[in-house]
Amino acid sequence: MKNEQGHHKTGKKYGMVIDLDKCTGCGACMVACMAENNVPFKEDETNKLDNIMWMRVYRMSNGKPFPDADICYIPRPCMHCEAKHGHSPCVSVCPATATDYSHETGIVSQIYTRCFGCRYCMAACPYHARYFNWWDPVWPEGMKNYLSPDVSPRMRGVVEKCSFCFHRYQLAKDKALTAGHREIEESAYQTACTQACPAGAITFGDLDNPKHAVYKLKHDPRAFRLLERLGTNPKVYYVTDREWVRWMADNYQDQEQKAKG
Amino acid sequence: MDDSALIPKGVKRCPFRQFALWIGIAGIVLLWGVYAMFLCWFKGLNQTNMNDAYGFALWIWADLAVIAVGGGAFFSGFLRYLVGKDELKNIINYAVLIGFICYSSALLILAIDVGQPLRAWFIFWHANVHSMLTEVAFCLSCYFAVLTIEYIPLILENRQINKVPFFHNLAHNMHEIMAIFAATGAFLSFFHQGSLGGVAGVLFGRPFSYREGVLIWPWAFFLFTWSAAAYGPCFTILITKITEVITGKKLVKDNVIELLAKISGWMIITYTAAKLIDTIYWAAVTAPSMGFTIDHFFGTSIYGIWILGAELILGGIAPGLILISEKGRKSPFGLWVAVIFGVIGVSLNRWVMVLQTMAVPVLPFEEWYLYIPSWQEVATTVLPVAYGVILIMISYRYMPIFPQEQELNPID
Numbered sequence: 036m037k038n039e040q041g042h043h044k045t046g047k048k049y050g051m052v053i054d055l056d057k058c059t060g061c062g063a064c065m066v067a068c069m070a071e072n073n074v075p076f077k078e079d080e081t082n083k084l085d086n087i088m089w090m091r092v093y094r095m096s097n098g099k100p101f102p103d104a105d106i107c108y109i110p111r112p113c114m115h116c117e118a119k120h121g122h123s124p125c126v127s128v129c130p131a132t133a134t135d136y137s138h139e140t141g142i143v144s145q146i147y148t149r150c151f152g153c154r155y156c157m158a159a160c161p162y163h164a165r166y167f168n169w170w171d172p173v174w175p176e177g178m179k180n181y182l183s184p185d186v187s188p189r190m191r192g193v194v195e196k197c198s199f200c201f202h203r204y205q206l207a208k209d210k211a212l213t214a215g216h217r218e219i220e221e222s223a224y225q226t227a228c229t230q231a232c233p234a235g236a237i238t239f240g241d242l243d244n245p246k247h248a249v250y251k252l253k254h255d256p257r258a259f260r261l262l263e264r265l266g267t268n269p270k271v272y273y274v275t276d277r278e279w280v281r282w283m284a285d286n287y288q289d290q291e292q293k294a295k296g
Numbered sequence: 297m298d299d300s301a302l303i304p305k306g307v308k309r310c311p312f313r314q315f316a317l318w319i320g321i322a323g324i325v326l327l328w329g330v331y332a333m334f335l336c337w338f339k340g341l342n343q344t345n346m347n348d349a350y351g352f353a354l355w356i357w358a359d360l361a362v363i364a365v366g367g368g369a370f371f372s373g374f375l376r377y378l379v380g381k382d383e384l385k386n387i388i389n390y391a392v393l394i395g396f397i398c399y400s401s402a403l404l405i406l407a408i409d410v411g412q413p414l415r416a417w418f419i420f421w422h423a424n425v426h427s428m429l430t431e432v433a434f435c436l437s438c439y440f441a442v443l444t445i446e447y448i449p450l451i452l453e454n455r456q457i458n459k460v461p462f463f464h465n466l467a468h469n470m471h472e473i474m475a476i477f478a479a480t481g482a483f484l485s486f487f488h489q490g491s492l493g494g495v496a497g498v499l500f501g502r503p504f505s506y507r508e509g510v511l512i513w514p515w516a517f518f519l520f521t522w523s524a525a526a527y528g529p530c531f532t533i534l535i536t537k538i539t540e541v542i543t544g545k546k547l548v549k550d551n552v553i554e555l556l557a558k559i560s561g562w563m564i565i566t567y568t569a570a571k572l573i574d575t576i577y578w579a580a581v582t583a584p585s586m587g588f589t590i591d592h593f594f595g596t597s598i599y600g601i602w603i604l605g606a607e608l609i610l611g612g613i614a615p616g617l618i619l620i621s622e623k624g625r626k627s628p629f630g631l632w633v634a635v636i637f638g639v640i641g642v643s644l645n646r647w648v649m650v651l652q653t654m655a656v657p658v659l660p661f662e663e664w665y666l667y668i669p670s671w672q673e674v675a676t677t678v679l680p681v682a683y684g685v686i687l688i689m690i691s692y693r694y695m696p697i698f699p700q701e702q703e704l705n706p707i708d
Contacts, residue, residue: 152411192411286587
């Protein structure tokens with residue numbers, strides 16, 4: 036849908052703010068995400084280059100020796116980039132229109148049944164948020180009964196990624212319509228990782244809605260985004276008191292840091 | 297078995313037994329590749345050593361490289377039919393055959409490389425006009441059709457087939473209108489060669505390959521087209537020379553080779569100058585604005601700064617200078633060195649634009665990604681080479697590929 040100026044009317048812009056000073060790196064968000072979204076796993080998950088983790092917690096280090104050594108855990112879902120004109124790095128390159136940028140929600144979705152596995156989107160994503168199904172999913176005995184009926188499992192040869200638990204948005208929307216509400220309440224649509232985080236480090240909501248907590252948090256002077264200078268315009272913000280994390284997150288070189296003070 | 301009735305008149309070929317033996321040897325390699333191909337199709341891409349960091353790997357490099365060196369077909373056609381370099385009619389058949397092999401190989405590799413081969417047609421059906429890969433798919437398929445049309449008259453000129461009046465007339469008429477196909481091929485090639493550069497050049501999430509540009513086209517788009525036109529003829533000359541060594545015959549006159557070599561030399565020199573300017577601008581302006589320095593991109597021994605030097609100096613300046621100098625291109629040694637360095641140079645360029653792009657860490661907490669292809673990947677990459685050898689052997693034996701062969705090798 037377009038307005039008079041020819042621009043897309045952005046209904047909502049769902050996004051996340053993650054407080055890195057609260058994150059302990061426990062991995063509950065990863066586990067919750069996998070369970071919620073029927074993410075397949077292998078018997079041996081040690082090779083992180085061919086396993087699937089829509090939400091992955093990375094570890095950053097300031098590289099200094101004791102006593103100045105410091106580390107930071109940085110959870111990384113899909114950034115649902117908007118980039119310029121809504122052309123996310125991955126959406127614009129997909130040759131079969133198998134990934135889409137929703138102007139209604141700001142969510143980048145993956146159409147599994149249309150993806151033919153060229154992996155161009157993976158090459159385009161600087162966050163490594165996209166995963167290829169190198170194998171067909173194999174569920175341990177009995178586990179099929181516990182898969183979520185709201186999320187379709189993926190087959191071998193297609194790409195998948197974090198959807199900001201889009202099925203929860205659909206359910207919340209249906210509920211709101213049934214109840215006669217026009218708006219989905221902030222609490223009605225929350226991602227699995229947000230709810231699973233024991234430290235409350237993840238906040239989720241509409242980044243453009245002043246009533247939502249994320250709106251205020253993204254304006255925090257300590258807020259930043261990963262690789263902002265690439266121009267991907269991600270919808271996942273991070274907050275931290277630690278300056279070195281903020282510098283490192285956007286690959287600021289030493290001389291640039293000095294110049295910026 | 298005697299196949300002399302199929303061999304063009306006035307030329308000599310090796311005994312059939314010898315021919316069959318070499319076809320058999322190449323056939324074994326081909327079967328090895330076909331076996332690996334079926335493994336990939338039936339068991340999936342887990343047969344490769346690709347991973348989520350290295351989604352594009354050996355195959356995509358091979359694809360880009362064969363398309364680049366296969367550029368000799370469109371550029372020779374452009375020079376022969378549109379610019380009017382008439383001498384090139386003596387090498388155009390071979391350039392078309394080499395191009396046909398390269399492009400059919402590229403399409404085959406792409407068919408193996410996708411995770412869901414049965415859905416490969418979605419690229420046409422659900423085409424995303426913003427994607428460079430869509431442009432590649434459309435132009436590549438159309439140009440392959442053009443190459444097929446250009447190759448068909450050669451088949452029809454086989455001694456026995458040509459006896460059939462319909463085929464004789466068809467071949468004649470196709471030759472008459474070949475300029476139209478050459479022009480179509482040049483037009484399509486401009487776009488798909490460029491789009492392959494665009495595939496890497498538009499990746500603004502990958503500062504190593506990202507290039508600014510004009511309108512929707514990154515500079516890499518134009519550099520890829522230019523380099524294919526520059527180095528494609530090098531590959532045509534190289535394969536011609538290899539064929540001459542193997543057959544022990546001179547097949548194309550020196551003036552033809554020298555003309556193509558001279559044009560290729562000037563194209564390489566101008567391309568290298570443009571590439572140098574592009575590299576300087578990228579290293580000084582584009583990459584730093586994204587938070588990266590040139591040191592960051594060349595941080596390992598495998599992907600050291602040497603690779604850039606090798607590409608520009610050994611693969612660009614050296615062959616270019618040899619080929620533009622009369623003495624250089626007239627010297628057999630100079631010509632061999634120049635075309636070999638040229639082919640390696642353009643292949644190296646495609647290598648870094650695919651594999652180094654994947655290897656360079658972008659996130660601040662990443663390390664360099666390195667990858668070694670599995671045997672299935674190697675076998676399927678060797679497959680097109682074996683297929684090409686077989687097709688060249690059959691075409692050379694049964695079709696009048698080289699119009700000057702009879703004159704250069706009279707039979708007593």
